[in-house]
Amino acid sequence: MQALLDAIAAMPLPGDAQRIFHGRGGRHPGCEQWVLDAYPPVFVLTSFAPVGDAQLAAAGAALQARWDVLAPGRPLDWVFQHRGAGQAETRLMAGSVPEPHVVTEAGARYLVHVLRGQNHGLFLDMAEGRRWVREFAAAFSAREGRGARVLNLFAYTCAFSVAALLGGAAHAVNIDMARGALATGQQNHRLNGIASGAGVLPPGRPKAKTAPLGGSGPREAGERGGNFLAHDIFSSWGKITRGGPYDLVIIDPPSYQKGSFVATKDYARILRRLPALLADGGHALLCLNAPELGMDFLRRQVSEQAPDLAFVQRVANPAAFADVDEDRALKVAVFRKGA
Structure with a gap:
């Protein structure tokens, strides 16, 4: 050692x-x-x-x-x-x-929360992904004169949503089956002075209107906001699609979670829906943390299931996470719909 x-x-x-x-x-x-x-x-x-x-x-x-x-x-x-x-x-x-x-x-x-569970509430290897999302939101706002609409699938504690909204996104929809993780996500929004929906909504409940929350940040609470929906993504496509189209869709699933998501089987199911979720010119940030599956798997899946999307770039991992085989490390890739 x-x-x-x-x-x-x-x-x-x-x-x-x-x-x-x-x-x-x-x-x-x-x-x-x-x-x-x-x-x-x-x-x-x-x-x-x-x-x-x-x-x-x-x-x-x-x-x-x-x-x-x-x-x-x-x-x-x-x-x-x-x-x-x-x-x-x-x-x-x-x-x-x-x-x-x-x-x-x-x-x-x-x-x-470092004293319980294997996941501590913030995935450190995704720091560059969050940086990319924040910079994308800032550039989009400057270019389009409005904030981006963001969909965050497998949101966990909603760190991507925080990054997007701090960058200037207009709204972020966070979807995850884990109500506890989404509740932490709502606290993360409060910590950063970002408005959020009034509570974590279970399936079948209407969205709450965005309400201002306390805290301080680069923008006053209430200017930007997020919602937190405790849904099974695979049985909620109607609700998810009705909230679009989105300027940015973030997909950061577990690589293998029995009964929930298996990358080799389920990534394709999501990618088939992706073009309908994205606005023309919209971007997707696709993440894959399975050592046995390389970038070629992700690009091939997109080519087969969502051919309207073009590869833009792979987001580099933080330097501290250098790997002898970068194809084995975390994969974070950007794709764009249309020209």
Whole structure:
């Protein structure tokens, strides 16, 4: 684990939430099991293989030594998580975790929860995707003289929606089956001074009118807004389509979630619907986080199921997530409808 210890010894004081060490990328032989993330003020060390007490003690000592240099007099807060066989065991190793725990990224604020579950509320590898969405929304507004309409499928905690609305989008519709995740998404909107629909709406309920919420941000609450719909996407196409057409559709599904989404089978089902959801000239941000499926899978699926869409670019992953095989890493691709 020497490469991990070296990375800790050289790390700067983290401001935004970010990855510090990415052993999973295969660029540090012998350290493939290790990942270190910063959700300031908390560090989260994750191992994808069993770990002995001596290894944990070495990691803890390295973190403490570096922290004493970076933040003398301040207590070190760190969490360890072991992942294996689809389950996660999490331990608070030192210090404490704020409650609520709010982190920043490029000026935006997000609520996270590092002591429960494998997903902490903000996917750090998608930072460049969120940056692209924010810049797209800003450029669209400047060019068209109006804010973009955005559809965020598999929205999770709605970080893409926050990025779009902070960039100047007029409205974002967030759809996910997980009501708890959408409730966190609504809190993320509040944290950034963005208006949102009044509550998470279950299937069959009409959309609430956008209402202003408290908070501060680059625009007054009420100018921009979002809605949160707890729907099964595959049984709600009528409702989703009626809300369009959209200037940007974001699709960031799980790669494999039994009973919900399997990329090899279900991505095609979504792509068939995509042209009808997009306005002429509209863009789609398609995400795929399946190591066994490369960019060729995504581009082939679009070519077969939505031939009206043209490939524009692949959004680069954050430098901290460098991989020996970029086709194995997270894929984020931009497509455009029409000329």
